[in-house]
Amino acid sequence: MEYINDLQVAEKAMDIADTPQSERFGFELYYPKVSRSPEIQKIYGLISKVARSNATVLIQGETGSGKELIAGVIQSQSLRAKNPYVTVNCAALPEQLLESELFGHEKGAFTGAYTTHIGKFEQADGGTLFLDEIGDMHPSTQAKILRVLQNQSFTRVGGQKTINVDVRVITATNKDLWEEMEAGRFRADLFYRLNVVTLHVPPLRERREDILLLADYFRKRFAAEMKKNVGPFSEETKQLLYNHSWPGNIRELRNLIERAVLVVNSNQDIMPKDLAMTGKDYFAAGGRDRRTEERKSVTLPTLDLMELERHAITIALMRSKWVQKDAAQLLGISPRVLNYKIAQHKISHDSWRRNAV
Ligand SMILES: Nc1ncnc2c1ncn2[C@@H]1O[C@H](COP(=O)(O)OP(=O)(O)O)[C@@H](O)[C@H]1O
Ligand SMILES: [Mg+2]
Known part of the structure; x- marks a missing residue:
C-alpha cells in the first residue's frame, strides 16, 4: 500500500477516511496515513507483512497516537477485510459487563438479562475483533480472553454450550504491558500470547x-x-x-x-x-x-x-x-x-x- 506523505493524496483520502465501514468500498485509502516519519513507515511495512496472516497484533502507544487507526489499517489489508470488524473498549466497562459484552450471555444469566445477548466474539466471527485498552482489563477477564485465543471457543455468560468462532484479535494499550505484567496486574501467559507481533507507535513529539x-x-x-x-x-x-x-x-x-x-x-x-x-x-x-x-x-x-x-x-x-x-x-x-x-x-x-x- 502506498504511504501518504503527499497532501494531494491525503485530500483524496480525507473524503472517505471517516465513512462508516458499511459504506466503504475497495480497501486502499480508507485510513488517512499522513506521515513521513521513518518509524511510522516501518510500522506500515510491518503491517503489510502481518496483515494477511492471522497473527494476534499488539499495538502500544500513548493515547491519541493513532493505535485505533493502525488497527483499522491492518483489518483493511487483511484477508478478512470484507468480514465483520468489531471493536470493544475494555476500559469503558466494569468487569461483569465487559464479559457479557465480549462473550454474550444467556437469558436469565443475571438480574437484568431478559434476553439472550450475542457477544462481540460471536459478532466478529470470520472477521477481526479489536480490543482497545486491553491493559485495563481485569485479570479474570484476561484469563477468559487467553482461553478464546488458545481454543477459539468459549461459553456465553450463564451458558453451557461451547461456541466456536474464527476471530482474529488485534489489541491496543497505552500502558506498558511489560510493566503491568511485572507489577502483577497483567497475566504473563496472556502477555506472551499477545506479544507475537508488537507495534510501538511513537508519540507525536518524537516524530516532529x-x-x-x-x-x-x-x-x-x-x-x-x-x-x-x-x-x-x-x-x-x-x-x-x-x-x-x-x-x-x-x-x-x-x-x-x-x-x-x-x-x-x-x-x-x-x-x-x-x-x-x-x-x-x-x-x-x-x-x-x-x-x-x-x-x-x-x-x-x-x-x-x-x-x-x-x-x-x-x-x-x-x-x-x-x-x-x-x-x-x-x-x-x-x-x-x-x-x-x-x-x-x-x-x-x-x-x-x-x-x-
Ligand atoms: N497517520 C495519521 N494520519 C491522519 N490522521 C491520523 C493518523 N494517525 C492518527 N490519526 C487520527 O488521530 C486521531 C487519534 O487516533 P487514534 O487511532 O484514535 O489514536 P489512539 O487509538 O492511539 O488513541 C484519530 O482521529 C485518527 O484518525
Ligand atoms: Mg484509542
Whole structure:
C-alpha cells in the first residue's frame, strides 16, 4: 500500500477516511496515513507483512497516537477485510459487563438479562475483533480472553454450550504491558500470547516531522468539511505547533485544528490566537487550557525529565520573545548551555534563521 506523505493524496483520502465501514468500498485509502516519519513507515511495512496472516497484533502507544487507526489499517489489508470488524473498549466497562459484552450471555444469566445477548466474539466471527485498552482489563477477564485465543471457543455468560468462532484479535494499550505484567496486574501467559507481533507507535513529539504535515492535512480537511476558505498557518503559529509537546498526540492536534478552522475568519491565515481560547497560554500550559487553574497551582504536563526541560525552555523562549540570552537568564543557565540544549531538543524559531549568518 502506498504511504501518504503527499497532501494531494491525503485530500483524496480525507473524503472517505471517516465513512462508516458499511459504506466503504475497495480497501486502499480508507485510513488517512499522513506521515513521513521513518518509524511510522516501518510500522506500515510491518503491517503489510502481518496483515494477511492471522497473527494476534499488539499495538502500544500513548493515547491519541493513532493505535485505533493502525488497527483499522491492518483489518483493511487483511484477508478478512470484507468480514465483520468489531471493536470493544475494555476500559469503558466494569468487569461483569465487559464479559457479557465480549462473550454474550444467556437469558436469565443475571438480574437484568431478559434476553439472550450475542457477544462481540460471536459478532466478529470470520472477521477481526479489536480490543482497545486491553491493559485495563481485569485479570479474570484476561484469563477468559487467553482461553478464546488458545481454543477459539468459549461459553456465553450463564451458558453451557461451547461456541466456536474464527476471530482474529488485534489489541491496543497505552500502558506498558511489560510493566503491568511485572507489577502483577497483567497475566504473563496472556502477555506472551499477545506479544507475537508488537507495534510501538511513537508519540507525536518524537516524530516532529509529522506535526506540520498533519496540521496541514487537518486544516484542509476541516476547511473542506466546513466549506470554508481558510488561509495557511502563520509562521508564528507554525512555530507554536512545531514546538509543542503534544501530550494528547494526534487527537489533540486534530481537535485544536478543527477548532482553529472553525473560529478563524474566512480567507485569513491561522494565527496563534485561533489555536485555542487562550492562544499561547494553551501551549505554555502543556496543551491544557489552564489559564485560570494555573494561578492556583502548577500542574506538570508530564514527569518525563527531558520533556519537562523542553517544555521549560519553550516557555522561557516564548516569554523572552525568542531572544536566547534573555531566556537563558529566565532559566538560570548560561546562553551557551541554552544554545546546546536548544540544539539537543531541536527547538527552532524563524527569527533565529533570519538572523543566522
Ligand atoms: N497517520 C495519521 N494520519 C491522519 N490522521 C491520523 C493518523 N494517525 C492518527 N490519526 C487520527 O488521530 C486521531 C487519534 O487516533 P487514534 O487511532 O484514535 O489514536 P489512539 O487509538 O492511539 O488513541 C484519530 O482521529 C485518527 O484518525
Ligand atoms: Mg484509542
